[in-house]
Amino acid sequence: xxxxxxxxxxxxxxxxxxxxxxxxxxxxxxxxxxxxxxxxxxxxxxxxxxxxxxxxxxxxxxxxxxxxxxxxxxxxxxxxxxxxxxxxxxxxxxxxxxxxxxxxxxxxxxxxxxxxxxxxxxxxxxxxxxxxxxxxxxxxxxxxxxxxxxxxxxxxxxxxxxxxxxxxxxxxxxxxxxxxxxxxxxxxxxxxxxxxxxxxxxxxxxxxxxxxxxxxxxxxxxxxxxxxxxxxxxxxxxxxxxxxxxxxxxxxxxxxxxxxxxxxxxxxxxxxxxxxxxxxxxxxxxxxxxxxxxxxxxxxxxxxxxxxxxxxxxxxxxxxxxxxxxxxxxxxxxxxxxxxxxxxxxxxxxxxxxxxxxxxxxxxxxxxxxxxxxxxxxxxxxxxxxxxxxxxxxxxxxxxxxxxxxxxxxxxxxxxxxxxxxxxxxxxxxxxxxxxxxxxxxxxxxxxxxxxxx
Numbered sequence: 001x002x003x004x005x006x007x008x009x010x011x012x013x014x015x016x017x018x019x020x021x022x023x024x025x026x027x028x029x030x031x032x033x034x035x036x037x038x039x040x041x042x043x044x045x046x047x048x049x050x051x052x053x054x055x056x057x058x059x060x061x062x063x064x065x066x067x068x069x070x071x072x073x074x075x076x077x078x079x080x081x082x083x084x085x086x087x088x089x090x091x092x093x094x095x096x097x098x099x100x101x102x103x104x105x106x107x108x109x110x111x112x113x114x115x116x117x118x119x120x121x122x123x124x125x126x127x128x129x130x131x132x133x134x135x136x137x138x139x140x141x142x143x144x145x146x147x148x149x150x151x152x153x154x155x156x157x158x159x160x161x162x163x164x165x166x167x168x169x170x171x172x173x174x175x176x177x178x179x180x181x182x183x184x185x186x187x188x189x190x191x192x193x194x195x196x197x198x199x200x201x202x203x204x205x206x207x208x209x210x211x212x213x214x215x216x217x218x219x220x221x222x223x224x225x226x227x228x229x230x231x232x233x234x235x236x237x238x239x240x241x242x243x244x245x246x247x248x249x250x251x252x253x254x255x256x257x258x259x260x261x262x263x264x265x266x267x268x269x270x271x272x273x274x275x276x277x278x279x280x281x282x283x284x285x286x287x288x289x290x291x292x293x294x295x296x297x298x299x300x301x302x303x304x305x306x307x308x309x310x311x312x313x314x315x316x317x318x319x320x321x322x323x324x325x326x327x328x329x330x331x332x333x334x335x336x337x338x339x340x341x342x343x344x345x346x347x348x349x350x351x352x353x354x355x356x357x358x359x360x361x362x363x364x365x366x367x368x369x370x371x372x373x374x375x376x377x378x379x380x381x382x383x384x385x386x387x388x389x390x391x392x393x394x395x396x397x398x399x400x401x402x403x404x405x406x407x408x409x410x411x412x413x414x415x416x417x418x419x420x421x422x423x424x425x426x427x428x429x430x431x432x433x434x435x436x437x438x439x440x441x442x443x444x445x446x447x448x449x450x451x452x453x454x
Contacts (some may be wrong), residue, residue, distance in 0.1 A: 004115075008088035009091055016119050026217055028054070036087075090105070174215025184203075247274070255429065366408060
């Protein structure tokens with residue numbers, strides 16, 4: 001029996017993350033162990049959930065992962081918790097398609113049979129909340145919309161006005177006032193990563209106190225406890241580590257899907273974190289994995305760490321496997337040109353320049369098919385992922401383009417996936433639940449290298 005609750009929104013930017021973080025902290029103050037999840041492909045909101053809960057946050061993405069992997073990830077990550085809190089993506093019914101559930105919060109809520117609490121921006125609103133909530137409730141009767149939280153209210157009197165208007169409709173479980181001093185900081189990709197220096201713990205705790213003071217926490221917990229029983233799953237077999245993969249992890253690189261990392265570990269890879277900013281040399285590993293993040297923000301210290309850049313280049317010259325995604329591609333390139341026009345020299349494995357722009361260059365789901373054997377596996381391998389970037393890439397010379405990428409929304413097809421030697425890099429943030437053979441291929445490439453070294 002897993003008590004669980006989905007925190008959804010009427011749209012983006014209504015305060016789902018604030019409500020979720022506050023609820024997590026309020027539940028922990030009650031002595032509960034909270035498992036945390038984020039619907040969709042986002043890397044940033046999970047850093048807030050992880051800080052609030054003191055545990056890893058897992059993404060649940062219907063389009064990239066599929067139903068079986070979503071349920072398996074949820075069950076495995078919430079098995080030891082007292083309650084699971086799942087934050088939605090965009091508005092409740094928004095997703096990969098304008099006509100269906102795919103990739104939406106509603107899809108995840110139905111797959112997990114979880115009650116949904118709807119967050120709305122109630123500023124400047126009174127009786128109008130009634131048709132708003134009734135429309136969401138009536139739109140899909142297969143979804144259990146259990147209550148509403150009114151964000152950005154003006155006062156306790158405003159909250160009571162909303163409760164009176166909603167009599168006979170969804171229960172108003174509470175609200176949150178505007179708190180300008182507690183707003184989470186943002187930058188070009190959305191919220192800033194919730195490191196302790198960016199989001200002090202006092203802010204997370206303050207939102208927990210606001211939830212406890214302004215919301216009916218007992219009613220919220222009762223809704224979560226009313227969720228039906230879940231199926232059980234077998235724990236994965238324990239595998240003896242058979243290769244070592246260096247995982248770039250610091251201020252510049254920290255966008256990873258936890259499910260991808262766990263898949264590598266289940267296959268026998270030991271993940272060894274290192275910092276391209278702070279470390280002078282690489283750890284003893286058989287392969288390297290550079291995820292996404294903010295290399296453009298930290299371009300100067302990345303460029304100045306000449307010993308690390310040379311170590312990565314030497315690793316590649318020895319034919320060892322290197323895989324990069326988005327920010328990883330930018331770091332493995334010849335250089336990053338920031339918005340001020342400066343070019344910061346990078347590793348130089350992919351002969352091209354990542355040029356930052358002041359507006360989005362790509363956003364949305366993509367499907368990849370490999371056109372040749374790569375370190376991820378054989379030709380014809382298909383998997384799904386997501387792009388969200390403010391840079392574009394200017395090649396300086398011919399390079400193998402081994403990905404055919406189809407954009408989900410437009411159907412546009414383009415070539416990407418740059419390979420030089422045994423280095424493969426792309427702007428795509430891949431989710432390997434869409435094809436578990438991808439993780440197997442990468443581990444096998446690292447195992448082959450480990451065999452050469454033994």
